[in-house]
Amino acid sequence: xxxxxxxxxxxxxxxxxxxxxxxxxxxxxxxxxxxxxxxxxxxxxxxxxxxxxxxxxxxxxxxxxxxxxxxxxxxxxxxxxxxxxxxxxxxxxxxxxxxxxxxxxxxxxxxxxxxxxxxxxxxxxxxxxxxxxxxxxxxxxxxxxxxxxxxxxxxxxxxxxxxxxxxxxxxx
Numbered sequence: 586x587x588x589x590x591x592x593x594x595x596x597x598x599x600x601x602x603x604x605x606x607x608x609x610x611x612x613x614x615x616x617x618x619x620x621x622x623x624x625x626x627x628x629x630x631x632x633x634x635x636x637x638x639x640x641x642x643x644x645x646x647x648x649x650x651x652x653x654x655x656x657x658x659x660x661x662x663x664x665x666x667x668x669x670x671x672x673x674x675x676x677x678x679x680x681x682x683x684x685x686x687x688x689x690x691x692x693x694x695x696x697x698x699x700x701x702x703x704x705x706x707x708x709x710x711x712x713x714x715x716x717x718x719x720x721x722x723x724x725x726x727x728x729x730x731x732x733x734x735x736x737x738x739x740x741x742x743x744x745x746x747x748x749x750x751x752x753x754x755x756x757x
Contacts (some may be wrong), residue, residue, distance in 0.1 A: 648688060715739075
């Protein structure tokens with residue numbers, strides 16, 4: 586058996602024969618990557634469909650605006666306290682407490698008017714390489730684990746092999 590394996594490439598005509606394995610491998614790889622691209626597009630469309638309605642967006646903006654006001658007034662109160670104007674600082678702190686109550690009510694109103702599935706919805710995006718969902722608020726370590734993971738790296742290798750095969754086929 587080892588003698589036949591060694592002699593096979595030396596037989597006349599065997600070197601020039603193309604059995605179509607490379608072409609078939611390229612077609613399989615191409616189909617695999619096309620399927621991945623369809624998954625990426627479908628995932629992106631699914632995320633676009635889950636955008637908040639206008640009413641919910643208004644409520645979310647209200648919560649954000651109140652939080653911003655609280656932050657600005659806190660900074661102003663601290664500045665006034667450092668300058669020795671304690672009475673004005675204390676009055677601002679009373680306003681801040683009122684704003685905190687208003688913010689809690691606005692958050693509750695926002696949560697109560699959201700459809701149930703969106704209560705737990707995270708801000709997601711789709712990985713362009715492997716079609717995985719990634720949370721925008723993930724810490725760096727978690728994102729690094731994804732980008733260094735076997736699935737993601739495997740997709741990168743498949744894409745490189747496909748581009749390499751295309752280059753070889755077009756030059757041949």
